[in-house]
Amino acid sequence: MKKKTALVMKKSVTGVMLVSALGFVLAGCSSNNNGNSGSNSGASPSASAASTADTGKKSTGNFNEEGLPIVNEPVTLNVLTVRWGDMGDSFTKNTFLQDLEKNTNVKINWQVMSSNDWNDQKSVMLASGKLPDVILGDIAYGDSDIVNNSSFFRPLDDYIDKYMPNLKAAMEESPELKKISTFPDGKIYSLPARLPSRPLTQNQPVINKAWLDKLGLKAPTTVDELYNVLKAFKTQDPNGNGKADELPSSNAGDIDMFLLAPFGITDLRGNHMLIQDGKPVYYPTSDQYKEGLKWVHKLYEEGLIDPETFTQDNTMLTAKRQNPDAALVGFTYQWTPDAVFGKWSDQYETIAPIAGPDGKRYQEGDPDGLSYRRNELLITTSCKTPEVAARWADQFYTGEASIQNFWGAIGSAITKNSDGTYVLNDPPAGTSADAWYWDGSLRDFGPKYVSPEFEKNIKLDPSAGDGLKLEIDKLGKDDVTTPFPNVMYTADEYQELPQLTTDIDGFIASTRAQWVTKGGIDEGWDAYVKQLNDMGLPKLIKIYEDAYNRYQNIK
Template sequence: MSKKNLLKIFSLMLVMFILVAAFAGCTQKGSSNEDSKTQTTTGSSDSQSEETSDSTSEALVSDKKITLKIMAQRDAMGGPWENLRIFKDLEEMTNIHFEFDVVYEGYDEKKNLALATGDLPDIFLGGLSVDDEETYGPQGLLIDLTDLIEKYGTNIKATFEKYPTLKRSVTSSDGKIYALGQILKTPTMGSYKPVINATWLKNLNLSVPETTEELYNVLKAFKTQDPNQNGQADEIPLGEYQFDNLNGMLLPAFGSMAQDIWVKDGKVTFTPMTDAYKHYLEYLNRLYKEELIDPMFISQSIDEFLAKTKLNVYGVLGAVRQSDWTQFQMLSPLTSQYNSEKFSSSTDRLYSTGRFAITKANKYPVESIKWADLFFTELDDGIDGITGAALWIGRRGVDWDFTEDKSAVKYLFTPEEGQTEIQYLLQKVTPSQTGFVGQLILEVPFESPYLRWVGENNTKYVFPYLRNDWIYPSGARFTKEEHEKLSILKTDIGNYVQQERAKFVTGDNSFDKWGEYIQTLKNMKIDEYIQIYQDAYDRFMKNN
């Protein structure tokens, strides 16, 4: 072999050695970067994104730039999603570029057309109903996420373990998961926040009532002793709009949750046919006859009611109103001669489903589930500020953070003139007022005086008495046959209950006719109605 040929072979071997060494060094460096991110990622994708690329190897989701189409409903105050900074930041971090098909009005029509024709986006972000999941999941238009979650949903699995009701809520009747959901938990939440005018109590040297009889006596004093000290008999002791908030304030005192359907010890109850409900209506009738409740509470419009709240003529309200909150404090749950246990029908959390679905058109399901997994990250564990709050209030450390003493959430930006913080976020930063998907858990309120007041009062007077396990789960699913029956029964029964409760309160119906009322409900198939809810609840609780 000639010396020239030997030189060529040696040169070739040297080049190969250098290339191998360089590749090994890059691989080692890449592994180190991925290991530093195992808290919220699972490394490189094993789907189409495994193709080589010149893009950064440090992306949270994909090693190469990919494009996905999203269909969603825009907030009424929101700006164009392609201009929102959170999506720009996420694209830089994850290597996923989104094309948005987003509308405010007409979203349901657009979604239904896409599902009917098969002209699908890659991802539905919010806006899917349980019926959509139950119909289009088994048909294959929405893919089953179960295996993807198991392999790549590190944070999703952790959230499911911590909040098993969320997993039950997103599990379809066939045992599969076609859409992710959200758990939303904040100290300012709750459907029922009854309040009493603390200034009036102080003026009359009265204590906060703890029983329905004590409340009755306070209301009488509010009516007759000029608690606002203006020399006029213009006070209205108790005010509300319709029954809902009154239910929340008073029904637990008589032994029932405020919701029409609730569950205790695994048994579903229909509130409007219980003894507790009868005692509650008797109490309202007593207040109505003695003019201790606004006589217009059933018939007035919401605008008429809110106008009265601004005049500060009410002593007790079923729910706090922001315009007059400074004079009020929240009421703890009351008790009565019929019930000695304090409990509240309110809640500190909400579960939802239909928040994120991957369609059969999506060529990058692994990357898609990894992207969604970022929003199941707890607030202290995010990377570059991306947590479960990111689609709501932006990135921690960029758009928001906790105050120095950790007692509240503060914004790190100043809205433009004439804007609120929420308006600024929706127009410049994020797409939603509550986030779309994931784990959104705030243990402290925002730092505004009103929200601090709500959070502190909730925590002190309401949350210690919550019975979240008594609230009928919103994620319970009905079969097609059950749904059809409910749609008929619910309308007729609901209308009858609303009509009769007003008559009992105003005295148009005598309580001597209570038995006839119960029998009419039975004739309207109330037992079948309750059993449908019971069956759906039993199936829901079996979902693991």
């Protein structure tokens, strides 16, 4: 599933919620009443641990360095995770998570926070300096949070080496896991994930097939063909209601930036950077960006782009896409063709990427797959038993553990067949598959690793959900461009980036709107580039290039 768009954070939070959050983080790491909680100093157990006579496993006091249980007497970890909106804590009933507690003797005190209030509560926690033992999920703390507060988070390199054989093996098999997790100081503070059965493509071109059929048209393959199709959608009443209400293309707040893909503009990271001929390029000053905007201006000038594109919000756009009387939108870019059109979803189909003026097709995505994530688990310096937390986290880095924490438990959401394959069960009546997965699992969040070999055993329905995305992925995966990598920045760079990007990005967006709606890009181009340079663009590009070079040098 495409990672969900973050909900708007509330600007304030009640005193009760703040006190509750502080009360939790001040609790620290707890143990059973007999005081056996592993290492109470936060240090790793001695390497000279003796073998226990009854289990044959290397142990230090209550802690077992290998095998299960992880501890002989129960230890409780306080684990905080953030969920979208009001999703709640139903995922904790996942059979895998419940069995993990029994098998490891590690009890989890879940603190489930809502993304609606998290921004304020996060600030309170960081200000207090007291955090829970473990933070799970990449929407809790981002790169800059960790870099700017690194004293609160444990470097995990030694723990991975000593206590996390599953993750260590995964990193050897998929080196990208280590690259995306290594911070600018060379240390790993957060654990990564590789999600199962992810596509290579991001949003793909989607067109109203019913309109094409009615007008006797074929799906467009080039920008010229797309222009002709959009023109026909505008002028020939394809929805058949006798009104000139068709919107060949529509978006909210800006043009659909995917419209620039035929010109080689793909921006997976949303930072105006792309990789061209193996080198990072800042595309808003490139020739292909200029030519792409000329083409989009032509579409806008002829009414082939919704005139309210730059003024409407997502609520207004959704109302148009799901207009109850007739389908109104002809062409867009979406994760799957059924994503946004409500009752009209069956009219839409995904098509292959549109070829640009150079005859080439460019599809936004990642040739390595949209599988890799970082910041999925942090062990804080408040935790007194980090070795226990590390071994607990390592239990998530197997194929079966990962799919159960992405879709739901085997026996409920997943069926394991006698031939070693796995299939997803149908959700309960009246429930969407995606909602069911989020309800019963950690879904996108938390540590996971599904190897390419294990993925071969996962059988998905190609007509819906994740299986549908993999099916339509075949249309564009060979055209996926290499994106600017998911780099990290130093503390100094994080200080400079917002100062530079706030003004620069705003100027680029406002200028783009002017050029699309009124034209004049040739006359204004040189002054535009000069203004960007005066605003500090060379300094911004250097930050991106330095981060890129650091990333490339990680071994």
